[in-house]
Amino acid sequence: MTAALRPELPALMIEDQVRAALNEDLGRAGDITTLSTIGPELTAKAGMNVRDAGVVAGLELARAAFRLVDPSIHFEALVADGDRVAPGTAIARISGRARGLLSAERVGLNFLMHLSGIASYTAKFADEIAHTRAKVCCTRKTIPGLRALEKYAVRLGGGSNHRYGLDDAVLIKDNHIAVSGGVASAVHAARAYCGHLVKIEIEVDGLDQMREALTAQPDVILLDNMGPDLLREAVAVNRAFWQLSADAYAVDARRTRLEASGNVKIDTVRAIAESGVDYISTSKITMAAPTLDIGLDVVIER
Incomplete structure (x- = not known):
């Protein structure tokens, strides 16, 4: 490779x-x-x-x-x-x-x-989860005017970049869902508007919402403020939906990716990563470094 x-x-x-x-x-x-x-x-x-x-x-x-x-x-x-x-x-x-x-x-x-x-603090998070497949990601919580520089530093530290702004990826959050009328309908509306080259992610706060979101097959589901036990359940739900074995789940390109967010700290990130999620997003690596x-x-x- x-x-x-x-x-x-x-x-x-x-x-x-x-x-x-x-x-x-x-x-x-x-x-x-x-x-x-x-x-x-x-x-x-x-x-x-x-x-x-x-x-x-x-x-x-x-x-x-x-x-x-x-x-x-x-x-x-x-x-x-x-x-x-x-x-x-x-x-x-x-x-x-x-x-x-x-x-x-x-x-x-x-x-x-x-x-x-920022690069040094990101490296501490990345080192904590290096034994898993999860990637630590930054957010849009950056100093105004310095976002591209800070996201550059995150990558140097071994992290990954989330979206750069409101224009390069769709992230449907709880307020969007409340106004638009539903989880699956919001995903379908975003896909119809943006076309096939734009990634679509939707935030959910429970497994029922997650199951509804999966029916629309977004690219990523953001699991908001879930503890490690609930995150493991979410990974199991995703694997069952796509009917994948544990080995196939790790590498299958078609399945929905899972992102954990909320209460991500240097002393919690390892347990979050070991739940089996793909991405862990946190503002800590830019705002608290x-x-x-x-x-x-x-x-x-x-």
């Missing part, structure tokens, strides 16, 4: 995100601290080091921050996005004019620390 390639961010997206962050930080007058204390002729070297174990994400955004402030600055990445690193690991070396290096430092570190934190501590030490050359 061919190994999956690591995700990449489009260069144009990187430039737009970093340029906006630099404009926010530099404001109307630029870095007045650096401009007033550092001469234009001074050069410097700096090293980026991680202070905690984790997964690196965001190196190209950091590189872009220094390049956009001063194209002559040299940024050398010593690791790659997606690499697991130990405390004290040097991840980048930077050299060039001191003014640009100091002015770009915070924006570069902000992207690196935030995205590496601590930043990865990364430092930048500068030496001024005179």
Whole structure:
């Protein structure tokens, strides 16, 4: 089996995100601290080091921050996005004019620390369930404007992406069902509207709703706030509906996939995964991830 390639961010997206962050930080007058204390002729070297174990994400955004402030600055990445690193690991070396290096430092570190934190926290969840077939997935609960970056970091940490927005997949939730009039009818209406290339998922809060949903054969059923015992029952219901043996159930491409959501924490995710569900979605990996501590030490050359 061919190994999956690591995700990449489009260069144009990187430039737009970093340029906006630099404009926010530099404001109307630029870095007045650096401009007033550092001469234009001074050069410097700096090293980026991680202070905690984790997964690196965001190196190209950091590189872009220094390049956009001063194209002559040299940024050398010593690791790659997606690499697991130990405390004290040097991840980048930077050299060039001191003014640009100091002015770009915070924006570069902000992207690196935030995205590496998400990748590192996702990896903890992924490691907990690595012995199962379940995948941990992020949600749309992301910082506005940073969704594509945060979802990129989730993949680097070994997680999977749920839908990116309201336009790329159907997720019929309890309020949609209440207004539209029923579980199966909502699935049929979505399929008629969106066509065969759009995935359709529907949320249910009990086995009766799940059985009704299965009659419409959605691509995915989201099992909302169910404990491990009820999740195991749901997997059994799904297997019986599709008349599959345990071995066939694991690999059959036709069957409805099951996703668990609600009360997903680092100390609950293993039991959820061992129930036999295919996906586990949680906002924790984006909204509750601590930043990865990364430092930048500068030496001024005179």
